[in-house]
Amino acid sequence: GAGVSQTPSNKVTEKGKYVELRCDPISGHTALYWYRQSLGQGPEFLIYFQGTGAADDSGLPNDRFFAVRPEGSVSTLKIQRTERGDSAVYLCASSLNSGGGTGELFFGEGSRLTVL
Amino acid sequence: AQSVAQPEDQVNVAEGNPLTVKCTYSVSGNPYLFWYVQYPNRGLQFLLKYITGDNLVKGSYGFEAEFNKSQTSFHLKKPSALVSDSALYFCAVRDGHTDKLIFGTGTRLQVFP
Numbered sequence A: 001g002a003g004v005s006q007t008p009s010n011k012v013t014e015k016g017k018y019v020e021l022r023c024d025p026i027s028g029h030t031a032l033y034w035y036r037q038s039l040g041q042g043p044e045f046l047i048y049f050q051g052t053g054a055a056d057d058s059g060l061p062n063d064r065f066f067a068v069r070p071e072g073s074v075s076t077l078k079i080q081r082t083e084r085g086d087s088a089v090y091l092c093a094s095s096l097n098s099g100g101g102t103g104e105l106f107f108g109e110g111s112r113l114t115v116l
Numbered sequence B: 001a002q003s004v005a006q007p008e009d010q011v012n013v014a015e016g017n018p019l020t021v022k023c024t025y026s027v028s029g030n031p032y033l034f035w036y037v038q039y040p041n042r043g044l045q046f047l048l049k050y051i052t053g054d055n056l057v058k059g060s061y062g063f064e065a066e067f068n069k070s071q072t073s074f075h076l077k078k079p080s081a082l083v084s085d086s087a088l089y090f091c092a093v094r095d096g097h098t099d100k101l102i103f104g105t106g107t108r109l110q111v112f113p
Helices: none
Strands: A005-007 A010-013 A019-024 A031-037 A044-050 A053-056 A065-068 A075-079 A088-095 A111-115 B003-005 B010-014 B019-021 B024-026 B032-038 B044-050 B056-058 B064-068 B073-078 B087-094 B107-112
Touching: A005 A088, A010 A019, A019 A088, A019 A111, A031 A075, A044 A065, A044 A075, A075 A088, B003 B087, B010 B019, B019 B107, B024 B073, B032 B064, B032 B073, B044 B056, B044 B064, B073 B087
Parallel strands: A010 A111, B010 B107
Antiparallel strands: A005 A019, A019 A075, A031 A044, A031 A088, A044 A053, A065 A075, A088 A111, B003 B024, B019 B073, B032 B044, B032 B087, B056 B064, B064 B073, B087 B107
């Protein structure tokens, strides 16, 4: 597609439920990033993939959060046993980076997660 | 670890006046610096970046930014503000050792007619 696509755009769930958020990056982009943005805050880094592997998952807040990118394209962010504090906009971005860090990120419009 | 600071939560400027949005950074190696803009209910859009070379970089929508190594700053500027520039602006930084991009907390720019 022309840009980064994220689904669903909005997700409302109950505390304790399992949630999956999907990201479809720009075709040909090898790097894929997940960020979380709370109201009034800057994007908080969660995890970064280079190809199929997680190159840096140091931002995942705890073991309830997990992300995969099995074929090096689409990625899924998975949140188990959701808590109200997980409510935020989850942003996905992709980049042509092949290492070196000079490429800009292209962001999707985000998935807004609300945990009741 | 790298970090970035945006000391102003909000900047107000009259249309037609010059604007500056401040950013300072901290990295262990050479910095790669970026500015992004976020309009209401939209994703972040890339404005410009500094990787190496000329300290003054030009980007989208007439914005520019000046890299100052001694002051570890990368302030965003525009000579003449437009009402349509009103948005949330984020500074971000990587060092040369990682592809992780770290964002500041953002500055809301309000341009008044």
